[in-house]
Amino acid sequence: MSTRRPASVVSLRPTPRILLAGLVGGAATASGIALTATSGWLIVRASEMPVILTLLVAVVAVRAFGIARPVLRYAERLLSHDEALADLARRRSQMYAALVPLTPARLGRRSRSSLLGGVVDEITDVVDAHVRVTVPVVSGVVAGVLAAVLAALIEPAAGGVIALLLLAVAAASVVAYLLERSAQSELLSARARVQQVSDLVARSGLELQAIGAEADAHAWLADAHGTWRAAVRRQARGRSLAAAMILLATGVATAGTAWIAWREVSSGPVAALLVVLPVALGDGLAPLAEAMRALARTEGAQARVSALLDQVPAVAEAGDRIPEAVPEPTTDRLTASWRGDHPDMPDVTLTIEPGAALALTGPNGAGKSTLLAVLARHLDPMRGTYALSGTSVRDLDLAATRARFAVVDDEPHVFASTLRENLRFAGPDADDEDLTTALVRAGLGDLLDSLPDGLDTRLGSGARGLSGGERARLAIARAVVSQRPILLLDEPVAHLDHATAVAVLHDLRSAARERTLVMVSHRPDGLADFDAVIEVMDNGDISTTVCRRAACTDESDEIRQAEEAP
């Protein structure tokens, strides 16, 4: 499993195809400027009533520039957008891949809808920079330099004026960028909040109605919108200022070249060309104001994605040894922490023989789920050791170790797919018969029989919903399908009535006959079948060995809660 983050997820470095698009865009912008300039020349030259033939070259040039501009612009857009979308596809999957090692322990308080509305939008913004920043900036530089060179060839002073115009536009762009950037983080969080709230409110209508919180939800949304509006208004100042400054600079530059042409240039058509050149250039450079907004947006987005992805996984890379097919988990004074500051579970010294069934009970928050996360290798130990059949987990291959454990948490996800696909991802080799058997064993036989399309029935949002009990049983069926030797279950039967819970656990025990079982439960229901029941207490350290079918001595099977310090 890879824990390194590909730097390219948030990199702003333009690809060669994007630079090419920028050059093509520059040629398009230059064509537009040349079109205006040659038209001005042509009209003034015509007014001097020359032989028509002398106008022909200019007529051809006007036509060529008139055709070149749309054609080049079309090519630039196709190139840049195709590259940007391809890049987006790459980065989305890279970002997802980078999130995998951070899951689940490092997704922390960042809610899922905000992960979607925020991070996915942000990676889109980063990629957008190709089309919205790189291409216009490269185009502007290319066209601006060409215009300045042309003006300088005609009259050096006019070239100087154009160069000053370019400097003024550059300065306006920088000011716009700084203003936009200063409001950026505010705008981004406001936007993420709007997405998060609207997604939440739109999807949780039933839950909100249930508690009579419609007015609160609406107030949240109005509040998020208010913040968003203020941020957008503040940020628009940068763009507004740049647009105004570019126009003002264009006006002054036009006056400048007009003055120079009036004093220094004797040819009327050339003088006209010099007068309209800055106007055409100003038009061509106007998109830079918008580009600066995009740049500021990109940098903010880049920072936020980096902050998420730069976290250290909760589980460090381990060795490369492969654990035994049916390993025996042992821990010695093991404890762990989610945030790294204080232990979230008591010291646990535990041996679970293969095939044994252990139930963890105790009050909420005592650390039952933390222990389960450590056993599953979702969380590194803070202190103490954890070994599988005598080999420390730090020497064992992480993916191979995790593949020994099937985890059933208390809120299993139902994917928007068929029932078959909802099971098969846990065990890709399973055939329909295996899946059906697993469903029956998890107590979903009746449900399967009632489904018109059987295993092909679509589940998840927008399709058939599952009750809490059905969802839990689906998760157990997945664990059965996975054929992993150790099953870790976190409150799997919390939502089931007594009879069903007992039946499910019984089925589970028989389905998992050869498997090791560790189950967190606060209920005594159906635990009679278990080899040991350990009560996890806040400060009560645990030391025990769990044997299969009480094969070891009574004494070691006893639960000791060492009140004294070890």
Next chain:
Amino acid sequence: MRPFDLRLLRLVPATRGPVGALGVVGILQGIATIALAFALTGVVVAVVDGTELRGPLILLVALFAVRATLAYAAEAIQAWVGVRVASALRERLVAHLLLTPIDRRPDPERTGTLAAQGCSAVEPYAARYLPSLVHAAVVPALAIVAMLVVDWSSALIVILTVPLLPVFAALIGHTTADDTGRRWQALSALAGHFADVMRGLPTLVAYGRGERQVETIEQVSDRHRRATMRTLRLAFMSSAALELLASISVAIVAVWCGIRLAKGNMELTPALLAILLAPEAYWPIRRVGAEFHTAADGAEAIEAVADLLAADASPLPALSTGDRGADERRDALVHIAADGLGYTYPGAEEPVLENVSLQAEPGLTVVTGPSGVGKSTLLELLGGLRTPTTGTLTAGRAHLVSQRPFVAAASVRDNLRLGNGAADEALWEALRRVGLDGTVAAMPQSLDTLLGDDGFGLSAGQRARLVLARALLSSAPVLLLDEPTAHLDAASSATIHDLIADLAERRTVVAVTHRTELLVAADRHHHLEPREVRS
């Protein structure tokens, strides 16, 4: 796709002002643009003729300054309008969704996408596309009028060719409409796919399938890229075609002026004006075409929201917002009387509940029955969240604590105050009664501590107690509790059972449970049999 869906202004009145503001700025900018063409012509003529330049130059710079000021205002106003229209539309949509019972509400996945991404797409629609539409309506008209004054024959060329642009654009738009529709669906599916994969990430990682999805995401994104590029290619092609058409038309004007100039039949000033004004008749229309692709998603979203709002125009049930009188009448109603209640899920063939009759008054009514018998659905019916398919029901305003109750990614305080707006003292009192006051007081920021989407940081049991505290704070005369102690250990359960019994002294409490302890305290007991047994 319509250029502008007028239903937006009718269904969402808050958008009228902003759209009007765009119109005013657009007209002023148009006038300034035309005036600038005159000033520039004056400067060119003065330079070519070598006449007095100071006056024309001052006018030119002054007009650039006016345009700069207008550009500043326009950018600011456009940004404001974008947000204003997008948020007004979203607020209207969400208000509609919140007042519609679940069985009449469209698929939450679709409406979620529509409210979040769809309405956001309206921002560029209103901030960029609408102004371009205003320009297209104003600037060409002004340019043509000005040309008619200075050189009517050039104006005629423009008048004859300009209509080709919208006709052309409409033709192209017509052929791309289907594709845009497909793209919106693809986008929706992609967003759905992403949301699904992201939410399921912990489950996928647990089975070592996290990495595997990487490829799928890339494939789905790539499908999206191809679908998008198909649409974009058409959009860019249409934009290029329109530009070419405009270029040719301007070239005709230029040649026509050039011929007359060369023959001495025309002055320089009107000729220059004609070639400077002619492009102004075309580019605003072209820009509409260019903005088409940024606007398409927003326009689709506006149509989708308008369809949704228009489709369900039936009077909205007074749930709890606004209508104080209705709230008071429902508050006066403290009992529940259900007779022959039946419910069939939309689209399902078999009813989930059939012929359920139940009476409840202040006191504790316990509902039991095997898993999957429809206990949760019954509570949702009693709470008015679903409309019974058969039977009659009268019930007071209810607060329902479901099995997966709503805990927002917000502070403890905000979560507790949902639906009641209580003061801090009341919050602490409620927390004390559910035995959570110590836990909250020990949190880093006490009541201000933020909870995750599903209450990260709280154990399932603490979450269950938190939502019970919220139920305590609710003023609703009827409390509906779905497995209130499913997540609690024995000691906590006992506290909560005492609390429920206490609550039932004054309110009508209906609790679904499998625990026998609660049955002991019940005033009434209703057992739901599986349907096969009942029938």
